[in-house]
Amino acid sequence: MTVDTKDVPTGLRWRRAPRRAPLGPLDYTRRWWMRLLVAVTFLLLYAPILTLVAFSFNDSRRNIVWRGFTLKYYEKAWNNDSLIDAFTNSLSIAVINTAVATVLGVLAAIFLWRFRFPGKAAYEGFMVLPIVIPEICMGVAMMAFFARVGWPTDLPWPFNLTSITIAHIAFSFPFVAVIVRARLVGFNRELEDAAKDLGASDWRALKDIVLPYLKPGIVAGALIAFTLSLDDFVITFFTAGPDTITLPVKIFSMVRFSVTPEVNAASTVLIVITVIATALAMRFQAPVRKLDSNEG
Amino acid sequence: MAEPPAIISVQGVSKRFGGITAVDRVSLDIRQNEFFALLGPSGCGKTTLLRMLAGFETPDEGGVLIDGQDMTDVPPNRRPVNMVFQSYAVFPHMSVFDNVAYGLRVANTPSGEIGERVHEALAMVRLSEQAERKPDQLSGGQRQRVALARALVKRPKVLLLDEPLSALDAKLREAMQLELVRLQHTVGITFIIVTHDQHEALSMANRIAVMEAGQVRQVDGPAQLYEFPGSRFVADFIGKMNLFPARVVDRKGTELMVEVEGLGRLTLPGQAPHLGGPCGVEVPVGQDVGIAVRPEKVHIHSDGVPDGRIALRGRVSEVAYFGDASHVYLRLDSGQVISANIRNETRTSDPSVRAGEVLWCSWDPKDTLILDR
Amino acid sequence: MDSWRKNPLVFWVLNLSPSAWLIAFFIVPLALVWVLSFGEKRGLLDVAITGTLDNYARALQPLYLEIFWKSIWMAAAATLVCLIAGYPVAFAIAFAPNRWKPYLLLALMVPFWINILIRTYALIAVFRTRGYVNFTLEWIWDQAHSLLAFLGLGGYELIGARFVPLELLYNNFAVSLGIVYAFFPFMVLPLYANIEKLDRSYMEASLDLGAGHWRTFFSVVFPLTWHGALSGVIIVFIPALGAFFIPDLLGGTDSQLIGNVIERQFKAANDWPFGAALSFLLMYATFGALALRAIVAGRKQGLEV
Numbered sequence: 001m002t003v004d005t006k007d008v009p010t011g012l013r014w015r016r017a018p019r020r021a022p023l024g025p026l027d028y029t030r031r032w033w034m035r036l037l038v039a040v041t042f043l044l045l046y047a048p049i050l051t052l053v054a055f056s057f058n059d060s061r062r063n064i065v066w067r068g069f070t071l072k073y074y075e076k077a078w079n080n081d082s083l084i085d086a087f088t089n090s091l092s093i094a095v096i097n098t099a100v101a102t103v104l105g106v107l108a109a110i111f112l113w114r115f116r117f118p119g120k121a122a123y124e125g126f127m128v129l130p131i132v133i134p135e136i137c138m139g140v141a142m143m144a145f146f147a148r149v150g151w152p153t154d155l156p157w158p159f160n161l162t163s164i165t166i167a168h169i170a171f172s173f174p175f176v177a178v179i180v181r182a183r184l185v186g187f188n189r190e191l192e193d194a195a196k197d198l199g200a201s202d203w204r205a206l207k208d209i210v211l212p213y214l215k216p217g218i219v220a221g222a223l224i225a226f227t228l229s230l231d232d233f234v235i236t237f238f239t240a241g242p243d244t245i246t247l248p249v250k251i252f253s254m255v256r257f258s259v260t261p262e263v264n265a266a267s268t269v270l271i272v273i274t275v276i277a278t279a280l281a282m283r284f285q286a287p288v289r290k291l292d293s294n295e296g
Numbered sequence: 297m298a299e300p301p302a303i304i305s306v307q308g309v310s311k312r313f314g315g316i317t318a319v320d321r322v323s324l325d326i327r328q329n330e331f332f333a334l335l336g337p338s339g340c341g342k343t344t345l346l347r348m349l350a351g352f353e354t355p356d357e358g359g360v361l362i363d364g365q366d367m368t369d370v371p372p373n374r375r376p377v378n379m380v381f382q383s384y385a386v387f388p389h390m391s392v393f394d395n396v397a398y399g400l401r402v403a404n405t406p407s408g409e410i411g412e413r414v415h416e417a418l419a420m421v422r423l424s425e426q427a428e429r430k431p432d433q434l435s436g437g438q439r440q441r442v443a444l445a446r447a448l449v450k451r452p453k454v455l456l457l458d459e460p461l462s463a464l465d466a467k468l469r470e471a472m473q474l475e476l477v478r479l480q481h482t483v484g485i486t487f488i489i490v491t492h493d494q495h496e497a498l499s500m501a502n503r504i505a506v507m508e509a510g511q512v513r514q515v516d517g518p519a520q521l522y523e524f525p526g527s528r529f530v531a532d533f534i535g536k537m538n539l540f541p542a543r544v545v546d547r548k549g550t551e552l553m554v555e556v557e558g559l560g561r562l563t564l565p566g567q568a569p570h571l572g573g574p575c576g577v578e579v580p581v582g583q584d585v586g587i588a589v590r591p592e593k594v595h596i597h598s599d600g601v602p603d604g605r606i607a608l609r610g611r612v613s614e615v616a617y618f619g620d621a622s623h624v625y626l627r628l629d630s631g632q633v634i635s636a637n638i639r640n641e642t643r644t645s646d647p648s649v650r651a652g653e654v655l656w657c658s659w660d661p662k663d664t665l666i667l668d669r
Numbered sequence: 670m671d672s673w674r675k676n677p678l679v680f681w682v683l684n685l686s687p688s689a690w691l692i693a694f695f696i697v698p699l700a701l702v703w704v705l706s707f708g709e710k711r712g713l714l715d716v717a718i719t720g721t722l723d724n725y726a727r728a729l730q731p732l733y734l735e736i737f738w739k740s741i742w743m744a745a746a747a748t749l750v751c752l753i754a755g756y757p758v759a760f761a762i763a764f765a766p767n768r769w770k771p772y773l774l775l776a777l778m779v780p781f782w783i784n785i786l787i788r789t790y791a792l793i794a795v796f797r798t799r800g801y802v803n804f805t806l807e808w809i810w811d812q813a814h815s816l817l818a819f820l821g822l823g824g825y826e827l828i829g830a831r832f833v834p835l836e837l838l839y840n841n842f843a844v845s846l847g848i849v850y851a852f853f854p855f856m857v858l859p860l861y862a863n864i865e866k867l868d869r870s871y872m873e874a875s876l877d878l879g880a881g882h883w884r885t886f887f888s889v890v891f892p893l894t895w896h897g898a899l900s901g902v903i904i905v906f907i908p909a910l911g912a913f914f915i916p917d918l919l920g921g922t923d924s925q926l927i928g929n930v931i932e933r934q935f936k937a938a939n940d941w942p943f944g945a946a947l948s949f950l951l952m953y954a955t956f957g958a959l960a961l962r963a964i965v966a967g968r969k970q971g972l973e974v
Contacts, residue, residue, distance in 0.1 A: 022354035025372050025876055026869060028764040038761045041754060045780050045853065048791035051801065055794070104687045111683035117673040123688075130695055133955055134911035136928045137702075137948045138695075140935050144705060144945070145698035170694040173687065202679055233786045233914065238935065248786050255790045255918060259797070267787040278782040352873055372876040379877045385870035389892045398888070399878030443874075450878060 053271065056264035073261040074269075083266055086250035090230055092158050093246065097168040097229040102222040104169065105176025106214065110206070112177070113184040130171040131178070139238035142167040146239060153241050160244050167239045168229045175228060176221035179285065183217030216284045223281035227274045303328045303454055303486050304349060308358035310510075311344055318344040320510035321358070326454075326488060326503075331480050333497035334490045336507035337533070342490045343382075345507070346456050349488065350379045363453055373402075378447035379456040382463070386431045386442045392418070393427040395442055399450045417449035420482065437468045448483060457489040461496060473500050494534045498522065506530050528667045531588055538594065538634050539667070542587045544579050552579065554666070556587055558630030562606060564661050579666065586667045593663040594636035596624055597656040598648045605658040610634065612653045624649055626657055706945035716942055724946035733930070740926045743841055744909040747848035751856040751905050752898060754849075759860035774861070781854040789847050789918050796837040796846075796919075803834040843919040844926070848909045855908075856901035863897025864890070896965050903958045911951060927951055 028034050056074070060067035077083050112124065130138060146163045153160065187210065195205040211218075233248040240249050247270055254263050302325035311319040319341040326332045334342040347353045349360060351372030360367045362376060378399070387395050396417055400410045418424045421441035431439055440460060447455055460476070461469045477500055480487045491497050497504045498518040505515045506529075514526045525531035528539070545561070546553035552564045564587075579585065601607040610626035613633065624636045636657050638649065648655065673680040706724055708716040727733065762773045780788065795801050810832040817828070837843060871893065875885040891898075909915075913928030927947065934944025 022356065024354055025352060026764065026872060029761050029766070029769075034757060034761050037757045041758050042776060045777075045850075047801075048795050048850070049780060049783060049788065051794060052787070052791040104690055107683045108687035111680060111687075114671060114683070115673040115680050116670045117680070126691060126696065129699075132959065134908055134928070134951055136911040136913060136931055137699075137952050137955075140931060140944060140948050141698035141702045142694075143935060144701050144941060145694075148701055166694050170690060173690065177687070202676060227782070231784045233784065234911075237914075248784055251784075251790070252786055252914060252917075255786075255793070259790075259793055263790065267784070267790065271783050271787060274784065275779065275782055350873075350877055352876075372873070373879045373881055377877075379874070381870040381874055383868060383870050385868065385874035387871060387874070387889060387893075398875070398880070402875075402878060402880040402884055402888075446874075446878065 049271070052264055053268050056261055056268045058261065073265040077262045077265040077269075080262065082245070083247075083250060083262070086245045086247045087266075087269075089161060089164075089244060090247040093161050093165050093168060094226050094229040096161075096165050097172060098222050098226045100165075101169045101173040101176050101225040101229075102218060104173040105221055105225070106180050106218055108173065108177040109180035109184060110210065113181055113187075127174050127177065130174050135171075135234035136238075138167075138171060139235040142170070142235060143238040160241070164236055164239045164244060164246065167235050168232060171232075171235060172225040172228045176218075176225050179221040179224060180214060180217045183214055183285075187213055220281045220284040223277045223284070227277045227281070230270070230277075231274055301328055302326060302361075303330075303363055304488070305361040306345070306349075306358070307361065309345070309348060309355045309360065310357040311341075311348065311353055311355055317510050319348070319355075322507075322510070322512050323358075324505060324512060324515065326486060328486060329484055330486050331477065331500055331502045332486065332488045333501035333504040334488065334507060335494060335497040335504050335534075336492065338492055340507040341510040342492075342507050343458055346379075346458055346488065346490045349454070350377060350456050351375050376453040377456055378450050378452040378454075379458065380440070380443045380447050380460050382459045384439045384443040384463075386434075386439050386446070388431050390431075391427070392423060392429050392431070392434070392442050395431070396446045396449050399446065403450075413449050414445075417445040420448065420479065421445045436464055437472065440464070440472065444479065448479070452485065454486045454488060455483075457487060459490055459492070461491070461493070469496075476500060498534070506533060508533075525665065525667070528586055528588075531665065531667055536591050536635065537588050537665075538591060539586050539588045540632065542585050544581050544583050544585060547581055552666075554585065554587060558628070558632050559608065562587070562661070562664075564664050564666070588665040588667050589659050589663055591623065591635045592637040594634065594657050594659045596626075596636050596638055596649060597658060598653075599656070601656050601658045604661075606661055606664070607656055607658040608634065609654065609656050612649060612651050612655060614651055615649060622649070626655065702945045702948055705942050706949050708942040708945075710940055710942055724943045725950070727943055728947055728950060736925055736930060737927060739841070739924075740910060743845050743924065744848060744906050744926065747845040747852070747909060748856075748902050748906045750845070750849045751853050752902065755853065755856040755860050755901060756898075759857050759864050762857075762861050763864040777854050777857055785851050785912075786914060786918075788851060789915055792843075792847055792850055792919060793838065796843060798834040798836065798838075800837070802837060806835065807832045838919060839921040839924075841920070841924045843921075844916050844924045847915040847919045848905075848912065851912065851915065852905040852909060855904045859897045859900040859904070860894065863894040867893055896962075899962055899965060903962055907951075907955050907958055910954075 023030055054066075057069050057071070058066055059070035059072070108127065112120075112127070117123075142163075151163050153163075155162070191213070192205045192209050195209045196202070200208060231248065232246075233252060236246050236249055237252070240246060245253075247266065251263060251266055251270070254260070254266075304324075304326040306322055306324040306326075309319055309322050310317065322341075322345060334345060336342045344353055348355055349362070351367065351370065367375060387398065390398065393414055396414045397410050400413060405413075415424065415427075418427055421444050423438060423441050423445065426434060426438060431442065434442065440463075443460075457476075461472055464472060473496060476487070476489075489497075489500065498521075501518060503515060503517055504521055506513045506521065508529050514521060514530050516524070516526075521530065522534055525534065531537045532539070540556045540559060542554045542556040542562075544552060545555045550565065554562050554564060556562055595605075597607075608626075608628055610628040612624060613627045614625040616623040616625075619640070621637050621639050624638060626634050626636065628634060634657060704718055705716060707720050707722070708718040709721055709723070711717050728737075758777070762770060762777070765773055793800070797803075810828065813828055814832075867890065871889050872885055875889045876882075880888065910926055911928040911931070913926060913932040916924050916926050916929050928951075931944050931947045931951070934940045934947065938944075
């Protein structure tokens with residue numbers, strides 16, 4: 001036997017249980033220069049946003065040095081009628097968009113998952129087009145379209161928002177379809193067959209089996225549709241009229257002229273809403289993976 | 297007998313991952329020109345130990361010497377060892393030639409020499425024809441030979457092989473075992489192979505370290521390991537074993553009396569191996585032990601057991617037919633089951649060896665092992 | 670999957686409304702722009718579709734070619750910065766312990782959820798003449814100034830008599846920086862996905878054969894993950910060309926992206942046919958890039974058989 005622990009050559013630097021595991025050759029994340037690089041990147045990523053948020057609370061017009069906490073810019077923003085109008089418009093559009101885009105997206109996801117038909121590949125290609133083409137191309141297309149068909153622009157609120165809402169639905173329902181379809185991939189068709197075997201009709205099986213399974217995907221899709229609409233600037237910029245300003249468009253026009261704490265306040269409100277909605281969407285999407293792995 | 301010098305010396309090495317100790321104070325010397333196997337069940341730490349030799353894991357405690365040099369602060373790319381990975385890790389974007397040449401190019405070898413050495417290495421693994429192919433045009437066995445050539449062309453002092461045959465089918469695996477032994481003779485360097493397959497280890501290696509739970513249980517030659525396992529774990533892990541709990545009751549000179557549960561009292565000769573040593577004198581009277589015998593050492597008789605053998609009577613409970621041999625399971629009068637392997641030397645095997653028949657089995661007391669319980 | 674014939678009623682009920690919406694409010698508008706791009710501007714809002722190629726020819730005039738060239742150059746520089754900064758970040762996330770990964774990815778994603786316009790606006794406060802970067806520089810200048818005075822060199826004005834703030838905004842540099850800031854996560858995500866999938870034993874084999882970390886990166890990691898880099902480059906570069914609001918907010922008079930030219934044709938200049946032609950040129954570029962990526966992905970799959 002050659003197992004022995006006694007004679008250690010003097011040349012060997014004997015290690016004794018260190019507090020931290022020693023660095024392996026591929027432990028890149030634990031190298032200090034890598035950590036520094038990542039820390040600096042994240043700092044650069046966050047610093048501008050955090051300062052923007054911080055200075056919406058800064059009691060100084062020139063918003064450069066910290067002069068104490070204040071909510072007066074939120075108050076000012078609240079009392080700025082055009083800002084509030086824009087915000088109301090944004091929310092109204094987002095709500096209607098969410099309702100319609102979710103329904104359309106779910107229908108599209110189910111039929112693309114369910115059926116084989118001639119020209120399906122091309123159909124799917126067109127379906128993702130609103131996601132992949134540059135926003136400005138879609139924006140000008142919507143602008144030209146509404147001008148050409150002579151869409152009425154002088155309707156009373158909220159009907160004057162229809163053109164923007166239609167455009168939002170057109171680009172956000174494919175996102176919903178993609179998210180819902182991702183969830184459908186994990187669906188076991190035998191569950192639906194079992195329901196039919198037990199006497200359920202096609203519709204009944206869809207309603208009782210498929211839709212409940214899809215629920216988290218639908219909620220996630222709806223939240224994404226909501227944030228996409230609330231956040232959209234480019235397409236809205238081309239479809240909005242002088243009386244139908246949304247919050248991002250309003251912020252754009254304000255920012256173009258000056259940097260004011262009111263803009264910071266309005267931006268902070270928008271940041272908070274979208275971050276919360278997206279975080280919720282991520283939460284609803286997260287269990288998909290867990291369930292899928294269980295179903296194998 | 298003077299032992300050849302150690303090319304690799306593992307000294308008190310431990311490695312923990314989170315709360316799990318993968319390698320636990322292992323010390324081990326591996327000699328020059330040896331075909332050495334690290335054998336053990338999955339999760340026993342054998343791969344971690346190999347990766348520490350290559351430098352991919354850093355020991356928490358202890359250290360490794362390669363050719364007398366402390367490897368503690370030497371990164372993998374400066375160690376005089378090369379590795380054949382379990383997945384082979386043949387670079388998919390390079391041709392066979394470029395894969396094999398990679399290590400030489402990295403070392404700024406003159407291009408004339410690279411060509412020469414790569415062709416030599418490819419000839420050695422019989423891949424000269426495939427030099428310009430891409431890895432996706434090769435079979436699994438060919439890819440493995442690329443990995444071998446790529447490592448050997450660097451002329452390492454030690455070649456490390458991590459489960460090199462596990463991805464191959466049974467036929468190819470057998471051929472590759474012979475090929476690896478041939479290669480090791482040709483290049484004359486130390487090979488260290490990690491495997492969970494006892495047959496692989498027994499058929500290829502000069503010496504085998506059996507590992508369990510991060511520790512080395514026994515280091516020996518294949519025959520020694522099989523015939524004289526030092527512990528119940530090793531006996532059980534390598535080959536099959538009939539095991540009976542027993543207690544040492546008396547010692548007469550060199551003979552040892554043991555009381556075996558259900559079988560009664562047996563007298564074992566002093567030269568029977570005990571607890572890894574050749575002599576049973578150290579086993580104190582009154583100690584609980586296990587007595588063991590390999591199935592192929594157990595013979596079956598329909599009548600008349602020769603003198604001097606340990607004989608037991610039982611009823612055949614099952615016969616499993618394997619073509620060249622059959623495994624016979626005998627339920628003894630005590631209710632315990634003993635298995636015996638009989639070779640099917642003729643086409644018409646013994647008709648009395650059928651389930652339900654009452655037969656005798658016997659073995660030579662010298663083939664009995666005394667192990668820990 | 671069933672054939673649609675198996676249950677035409679269900680098929681049509683599910684299919685009808687999304688398809689109708691897609692056709693009426695997406696395909697038709699795009700087709701309209703495509704048709705407009707072959708038209709001639711007659712009056713204020715009057716366009717005659719004459720099948721002319723003049724609009725495309727106009728895009729090739731030196732004036733526009735120069736704008737395109739500059740625009741491509743700015744977007745390309747920004748994409749390159751994203752790529753160079755993206756690899757280490759993707760590496761760090763891919764090699765982080767599993768329990769950190771979701772948090773690191775989240776940390777990367779959160780700024781990306783925030784409105785792109787607001788993020789662009791946030792940069793103004795950082796980079797303007799009275800912004801944080803210049804304040805930091807001024808502070809450093811002050812310290813250096815007092816140090817020089819202390820050393821008795823104050824009279825020589827070695828670093829100028831006064832701190833002159835850097836003009837960091839309203840130039841091409843600011844636009845490129847804005848693009849980097851807006852699209853950086855787009856680059857990291859595909860890179861991360863590819864590095865994460867990369868079998869670690871390739872890297873270990875390279876190290877084992879004597880290569881250092883840089884050599885391993887350029888000989889093994891990059892060749893095996895470059896299609897991820899390509900995806901990242903495409904999804905940063907193409908949207909960047911159209912992001913007209915970044916030059917609007919951060920750029921100077923001569924920093925324009927293709928998006929700005931398109932925007933001007935549809936708004937201020939009111940030359941829709943020309944804007945439509947430019948818009949379709951940008952679309953064709955997008956399709957070309959996507960096709961390129963599909964080809965590469967196809968080749969990649971063939972390689973992995």
